[in-house]
Amino acid sequence: MPSPVADRPGLLIRDPFRYSDVTLIIPPLLVECLVLFDGVNTELDLREQLFRLTGDIRTGEVGRQLAETLSRSGFLEDEVFRQMREARRGEFIQAAWRQAAHAGSAYPAEAQPLRETLGRYMDHASEPVAPRSGLCAIAAPHVSPEGGWQSYRAAYSALWPEYGDRTFVVLGTSHYGEPEHFGLTRKPYRTPFGDARTDPGLVDWLAARAPGTATVEDYCHAIEHSIEFQVVFLQHLFGPEIRIVPVLCGPFARSLQGREDPEADEGVRRFLEALAEMAEREGNRLFWVLGIDMAHMGRRYGDPFVAQAGEGVMAEVAERDRVRIETVLEGDRQGFWELVKQNGDDLKWCGSAPLYTFMKAVPGARGELMHYEQWNIDPQSVVSFGGLAFRK
Secondary structure, three states: OEOOOOOOOOEEEOOOOOOOOOOEEEOHHHHOOHHHOOOOOOHHHHHHHHHHHHOOOOOHHHHHHHHHHHHHOOOOOOHHHHHHHHHHHHHHHHOOOEOOOOEOOOEOOOHHHHHHHHHHHHOOOOOOOOOOOOEEEEEEOOOOHHHHHHHHHHHHOOOOHHHHHOEEEEEEEOOOOOOOOEEEOOOOEEEOOEEEEEOHHHHHHHHHHOEOOEEEOOHHHHOOOOOHHHHHHHHHHHOOOOEEEEEEEOOOHHHHHOOOOHHHOHHHHHHHHHHHHHHHHHHHHEEEEEEOOOOEEEHHHOOOOOOOOOOOHHHHHHHHHHHHHHHHHOOOHHHHHHHHHHHHOOOOOOOHHHHHHHHHHOOOOEEEEEEEEEEEEEOOEEEEEEEEEEEO
16 A cells, blocks of 8 residues: 555555564655566566666665565565465464454453443444344444444444344455355454354354365454454443354455356355355344445545545445445345446445345345445545344
8 A cells, every 4th residue: 555654655565464564665666666576577677677767777786675675574475475374374273262353453452441442432322223023133344443433333232132142143354365265263252351252063064064165264364353343342232252153255256257146156155055054043043243344435445536435426436335235225135246246346345245145144134224424544545334234
């Protein structure tokens, strides 16, 4: 992403998988050299490019320093990177629990400050408007709680106290997961509140029904925020030892690129059928929670324009969002996916896979939009999201 540091322009590079803890800012001149690190070009090609850019023949040391810095930081596909990757994945597999990856950054790292923060977000929440009977799911954002607290409040205020006895099937966006794959884990989710217990029986049953498509102990759980934020809110409402089935939904990339539905992929079809069978068998013992955001617009997301919440192009985005939301609320899975596929999903909804997965698993659900909003995640970029409640 463009460097956010005013006196250090260039390109900021970091590893979302957290194999590497390093953050680099590449100066503008050297940014143009990064395309040469493709496994084909040589050090001589790099020196020639630097000479063309600078006119200085003394470029060998600069090129070597750039290559060494990228390698040492874990940003080249070499042995250093492979060792970092294997070490991180191995640590996650061996861990007894899934650590709170975003505590201390997206929300407080200690229980009492976190309780006070979430209490402030949920303050003045009205008595649940959804009926006690029939409520089966909510959809909340996975954007930073600081930016999306009104939508979190709208979604979680729909829950009645007695829902705390259910097992929460949490469908989260897998931002970095493999397309046409679902990530599972048996590990408890540890937060400042305590450990949310994962139901290993349901996890193993799902994995057995879709081998190769459902990945148990998917490393993406170690870094992903879309489920973590939901767990924190659920624990705030119902106590730390809630029961969960955390499912990360990878993008349905083949479907977006073609004309077929997501379940045209055999593995996706088996997993969706397994979820639907589990939903039917477990009935009201389950409650579904979706961690989803909607449109991603502006410079941060590759658009050639500056986006401002509620203004200009974002007013048009709001209208298009609402059309998509309406198909979801009506349970029109096919209509929703046709809208997502238009223009290759130029709205860049990162919650489309969990939504489609839920509609396939619980086809009788119908919903209500509790809140919709847009938020400038930075001065040039906007994310949209909302709070939804579903009942059978």
